[in-house]
Amino acid sequence: MSHVLEIRQLTKKFGDFVAVDNMSLNVREGEIFGFLGANGAGKSTTINMIASLLRVTKGEITLLGKNIEKHSKFAKMNIGIVPQDIAIYEDMTAYENVRFFAGLYGLRGPLLRERTEEALEFVGLGDKATSFPKNFSGGMKRRLNIACAIAHRPKLIIMDEPTVGIDPHSRNYILNSVRKLNDMGCTIIYTSHYMEEVEEICTRIAIVDHGKVIAEGTKEQLKAIITDAKEIWIGVRADEPLNLEALKAIAGVNAVLQEENTIKIVSKTEINNLNQIIQQLIKDQVEIRSVEEQAPNLETVFLTLTGRNLRD
Amino acid sequence: MSEMLWLIRKTLMETFRSKKSWFTYLGLPIAGVLLSLTMYSNAGSGTIHVGIINQDGDQVITQDSIRFIERLNHVEVTVVDEQTMREQIVSGELDSGIVFEPGYAASVREGAPAHLNIVSVKGEQVTAYVKAMLHSYIGNLAAIGKAVQADEAKFTKLYAAYHEQSYKLSTVALQNNSNVARMTNQSIGFLIMFMMFSAVDMSEIILKEKGNRTFLRLLSSPMSARSYVFSNIIVSMFILLLQIIVTLLVMKNVFGIDAGVPYSQMILPLFVFALGAIALSLMTVAFAKSRAGAGAISNLIIVPTCLLAGCFFPMEIMPVTVRNISAFLPQHWLLDTVNKLQQGYSLGSLYLNIAILLAFATVFALIAIYRFGRNNDSRQFV
Numbered sequence: 001m002s003h004v005l006e007i008r009q010l011t012k013k014f015g016d017f018v019a020v021d022n023m024s025l026n027v028r029e030g031e032i033f034g035f036l037g038a039n040g041a042g043k044s045t046t047i048n049m050i051a052s053l054l055r056v057t058k059g060e061i062t063l064l065g066k067n068i069e070k071h072s073k074f075a076k077m078n079i080g081i082v083p084q085d086i087a088i089y090e091d092m093t094a095y096e097n098v099r100f101f102a103g104l105y106g107l108r109g110p111l112l113r114e115r116t117e118e119a120l121e122f123v124g125l126g127d128k129a130t131s132f133p134k135n136f137s138g139g140m141k142r143r144l145n146i147a148c149a150i151a152h153r154p155k156l157i158i159m160d161e162p163t164v165g166i167d168p169h170s171r172n173y174i175l176n177s178v179r180k181l182n183d184m185g186c187t188i189i190y191t192s193h194y195m196e197e198v199e200e201i202c203t204r205i206a207i208v209d210h211g212k213v214i215a216e217g218t219k220e221q222l223k224a225i226i227t228d229a230k231e232i233w234i235g236v237r238a239d240e241p242l243n244l245e246a247l248k249a250i251a252g253v254n255a256v257l258q259e260e261n262t263i264k265i266v267s268k269t270e271i272n273n274l275n276q277i278i279q280q281l282i283k284d285q286v287e288i289r290s291v292e293e294q295a296p297n298l299e300t301v302f303l304t305l306t307g308r309n310l311r312d
Numbered sequence: 313m314s315e316m317l318w319l320i321r322k323t324l325m326e327t328f329r330s331k332k333s334w335f336t337y338l339g340l341p342i343a344g345v346l347l348s349l350t351m352y353s354n355a356g357s358g359t360i361h362v363g364i365i366n367q368d369g370d371q372v373i374t375q376d377s378i379r380f381i382e383r384l385n386h387v388e389v390t391v392v393d394e395q396t397m398r399e400q401i402v403s404g405e406l407d408s409g410i411v412f413e414p415g416y417a418a419s420v421r422e423g424a425p426a427h428l429n430i431v432s433v434k435g436e437q438v439t440a441y442v443k444a445m446l447h448s449y450i451g452n453l454a455a456i457g458k459a460v461q462a463d464e465a466k467f468t469k470l471y472a473a474y475h476e477q478s479y480k481l482s483t484v485a486l487q488n489n490s491n492v493a494r495m496t497n498q499s500i501g502f503l504i505m506f507m508m509f510s511a512v513d514m515s516e517i518i519l520k521e522k523g524n525r526t527f528l529r530l531l532s533s534p535m536s537a538r539s540y541v542f543s544n545i546i547v548s549m550f551i552l553l554l555q556i557i558v559t560l561l562v563m564k565n566v567f568g569i570d571a572g573v574p575y576s577q578m579i580l581p582l583f584v585f586a587l588g589a590i591a592l593s594l595m596t597v598a599f600a601k602s603r604a605g606a607g608a609i610s611n612l613i614i615v616p617t618c619l620l621a622g623c624f625f626p627m628e629i630m631p632v633t634v635r636n637i638s639a640f641l642p643q644h645w646l647l648d649t650v651n652k653l654q655q656g657y658s659l660g661s662l663y664l665n666i667a668i669l670l671a672f673a674t675v676f677a678l679i680a681i682y683r684f685g686r687n688n689d690s691r692q693f694v
Contacts, residue, residue, distance in 0.1 A: 051532040073534050081532045087525040091326060103318045104533040148529065 004029045004156050004187040005050065010059035012045050012211075019045040021211035022059070027156070027189060032182050034202030035191040036302060042211035043191050044084070047158055050189075051081050064155060077105060080154035084161045086141045088133050088148060094120060095129040098147045105152035119151035122180070124173060139170025146177060150186075157181060158189045163197060175201055195299045205298070209306045222301045229254060231300045232265045232274065234281065235290035242286060250276050255303045261289075266304050315535045319543045323517065327551070337510050337551055341559040344502025348495050349567055359386050362442060363397040363409040368427070371417030373453060376475070380449050381410065387442060401431065408432035408439045410446070421467055423458030425450045493654050494626060496563070496571040500650050501623030503559050503582070504643050505614060507552055508589045512610040514548040515593035519603045541684070545590055552586035573653040580659065581649040584669045588642045591676035598683035617641050642672040 005027040012020040020042045027033045037043045048054040050061055052072050061068045068075035088097050099116045107115055120126050123143035133141055142162060149157060159178065163171045178201055182188055192198050198205060199219055206216040215222055236242070244256045244263065252271030257264050263281075267273060274291070281288055294300070327333045362381060368374040382389045392400065392409075400406040413427035428450070432439045456474065460466035518541070521527035531537055560575045560582075571578070593610065600606035618624065620634055621643035627635055638644040649665040 053528060053531055076532060076534045079532065081529060083525060083528055085525040085528075087529040089326070089526060090524070091329070100318070100322050101529065101533065104315045104530070104535055106314060106534070 002029050003027065004064060005189075006060075006062045007046070007050075008060045008062075010046065010049065010061060011057045012042075012049060012054065013057045019211055020049070023208070023211065023213055024059075025206050025213050025216060027187060028204070029187055030182070030185065031203045032178065032188045032190055032201050034198040034205035035189055035208065036195075036198060036205060036298075037191075037208035038306065041208045041306075043208055044160065045211075046208070047081075047160055047189070047191070050158065051079060052076055077152070078155045080149035080152065080157045082146050082149045082157065082159040082162050084164065086145045088141065088144055090132065090134045093130050093132055094125050094136075094144050094147075097133065097144060098151050101148040102151035107152060115151045115153070119147040122150065123147045123177060137167070137170070139166040139173070142166050142170060142174065143177075146174065150181065154186070156187045156189065160191050161193060162190075163192065163194065171197075195297070195302065199298045207302060207305055214305050215301070219298060222298065223296050226266075226296050226301050226304050228269050229266050229296060229300060229304050230269050231294040231296060231303075232267060232277065233290075233292050233294055234263045234265065234277070234288060235292075236261055236263055236281070237287040237289060243284070246280050246284065247277060250280065253277075255307045257303065264299075264303065266300055313539075315533065316539045316543045316546075319530070319535065319540065320547055323543070323547045324550070327514075327547070336506075336513060337555050338558050340509075341503045341506045341555055342562050344506060345499040345559060345563050345567060345569070348498035348502065349569070351495075351498065359388050360407045360442060361388050361390070361405065363390050363392045363400055363406040365394055365397055365409065365411045366391060367414050368412045368416045369414075373417035373420050373471075374412050377412065377416075377446070377449065381442065381446060384442065384445055408442065410442070420450060420453045421457045421464070422462065423454050423456075425454045493572060493651075495569055496654070497622075497626070497647060497650060498624070499559075499563055499569065500578075500582075500647065501618065501643075503556070504585065504621075504623050504646060505618045507555060507582075507586055508592070508614045508618070509610070510552060510555060511548055511586070511589040511593035512596060512606065512614070514551060515544065515590070515597045516603050516606055517547075518544055518597050519600065519606055523603065541594070545594070548590045548593070549586065552589065553583055556582045556586065571650075571654065573650075577653055577659050578650060581646055581653075581662075581666060581669065584666055584673070585642060585646040588669055588673035588676060591673045591680060594680040595676045595683070598680045618643055622647055642669055645669050645672075 003026045007023055007025050010020055010023045011018065023042070023046065035043055035046075045054065049056050050063075050068070052068060052075060056069060063071075063075045063078060066074055089100070092100065095116060098119050099112060102112055102115055102119070117126070117129070120129050123146050125140065125143055125147065128136070128140065133144055136144065142164075146159075146162060162178075163174050166174075175197060178188060178190065190198065190202055202219070204216070204218055205222060206213050207222070208214070215225060238258065238261055242258055242263070244258060247253060247256045247263070247265065250273050252268040252273045253265055254268065255266040265277060267277075278288065278291070364378055364381065366374060366378065378389070378391070381387060390406070392406075394411075397406065397409045397411075401409055409431045411429040411431070413429065416425075416427040419426040428446075430439055430443055430446075452474065453471070456467060456470045460470060518527070521530065527540070530540060556579060560578060563569045563571070564575050592613070596606050596609050596613070600609055620630075621638045621641040622630065623643055627638065627647075630638075645665050645668045649662050649669075652662055652665070653659065
């Protein structure tokens with residue numbers, strides 16, 4: 001399978017701060033590539049460099065075999081960006097928005113009209129073509145945000161958290177659209193804070209931390225990295241964040257984090273430390289409500305590798 | 313190039329779709345012309361309405377004094393009673409009132425004029441002219457009174473001779489163009505201010521795009537940052553040129569203001585100034601972090617500099633220091649160019665003024681480019 005995107009030893013520095021550190025990865029044609037990382041991990045900086053919005057400090061990015069800095073226009077023509085923030089004109093209709101952005105890629109006349117209508121139909125806004133986005137719900141705006149990125153039929157679509165803050169209906173619609181675009185031959189880079197979305201739609205995933213790719217592969221390959229780990233979820237009564245340092249010191253515990261009333265603990269499979277964990281919680285006067293062991297999932301992988309929650 | 317034209321088309325469409333834009337770019341300069349017209353059209357041509365109360369009876373001196381006032385240019389006299397005069401002065405129908413009290417004629421004849429009251433609620437501005445003329449007239453009569461030393465027969469003789477003297481005057485009417493010139497200058501002054509505000513408004517589109525994140529999408533398309541800024545400049549140039557042409561057309565054809573110079577000659581200096589206004593607005597945008605910040609900076613720059621450069625008031629009334637400072641402002645050089653054109657200078661001979669305006673535009677543009685160039689982060693734009 002040929003590579004649509006190749007990143008070689010990519011580095012981006014802002015002064016002394018290294019945002020992306022010697023990163024290398026490939027995105028293959030026809031895949032939905034998940035790009036996972038907590039806030040500040042270097043995802044957006046990498047995406048901005050792929051989209052030619054930021055200059056590369058060191059390294060190389062090639063799109064369809066061509067260096068994007070040397071062939072900036074070619075790269076831009078073949079990439080569609082769905083930015084994390086909704087980037088549309090509120091005082092232009094949905095149709096005018098899509099038409100304008102598609103026109104920037106050189107489409108004109110009947111072809112422009114056809115592609116505009118097609119993109120709006122694709123995201124389910126065909127009947128809202130003459131409406132102004134200021135009257136749209138958050139989900140509809142997100143869908144329009146996608147339509148503006150796909151009307152010129154790019155080879156590579158980069159979707160930066162396209163489902164943030166929307167209702168489940170729009171979220172499902174967007175996820176289905178991603179699959180449909182993929183079926184139509186588009187390669188997609190997908191970033192999200194929702195691990196279950198990534199697990200559901202991505203064919204391959206890279207986990208980024210501190211500007212580096214720390215793991216890359218299919219869901220199964222990533223889960224296989226932590227066959228020696230299990231995840232224990234302990235339901236507790238917690239009105240405020242608990243001091244979990246004592247739990248981290250228990251033998252076999254790799255990572256601990258609290259999500260509201262649940263303490264998530266990643267621990268080595270071969271070490272039976274559940275009694276010690278519970279005793280420590282009792283000692284800390286934490287009210288335990290439930291205990292369950294989870295099969296390793298992407299979240300376990302992420303937590304084990306980065307020690308952080310994806311939403312951190 | 314094609315994407316630049318596409319963006320220009322979209323920006324113009326978006327701009328002229330908004331009623332606010334029509335008002336800001338075309339309505340306000342026309343309102344400025346209207347304001348200048350109101351300020352200067354009445355100057356020097358108004359009629360003063362004077363009410364007169366005669367409590368001194370049929371005395372010849374009193375009657376002659378009243379006739380003297382009636383004969384004054386731009387003065388309309390109404391003989392009224394005290395109550396009516398009070399009411400009409402308060403209501404503004406009369407500008408001032410003159411009361412000839414009993415004994416007025418006798419006091420003049422004795423050489424010590426008294427028993428004359430001039431009243432007004434509008435102050436010296438209105439009464440000064442009538443007062444000056446009347447005092448001069450009464451002063452002459454009092455001088456006769458003093459000279460004859462209470463000899464009534466002599467007074468009557470001299471008074472009759474004074475009234476009978478005649479002068480042969482030949483008059484040539486000269487057109488006073490100073491008002492029209494001032495009106496034109498003030499209209500241009502307002503146009504300058506609105507051009508500067510319009511330029512800032514147009515450049516703020518960059519900050520608006522930055523705020524609603526559309527600029528990231530634009531820059532991820534085949535459009536370069538340079539093309540994006542350049543298309544914004546072209547739109548601003550188009551709108552400011554339109555503003556100049558519409559304002560001059562309205563001045564000439566709607567308000568009938570004769571600037572004393574062909575309007576077509578004013579377009580070039582105004583357009584060169586517009587380039588400076590656009591460069592200044594880009595400089596403002598380059599330094600501002602938000603639209604509110606850009607608005608505040610531009611308000612701080614535009615209004616005071618327009619004031620100092622004489623956009624709102626004639627420079628003659630400004631202190632010498634202010635006049636010297638104004639030489640460092642582009643507005644001054646534009647107003648100076650218009651002034652000199654009105655004085656009969658040819659446009660070609662004013663190349664130094666045009667060069668100075670171009671120099672201002674270049675300096676502002678270079679500062680803006682330098683500032684934009686130092687932004688490493690795409691989110692800080694360009």
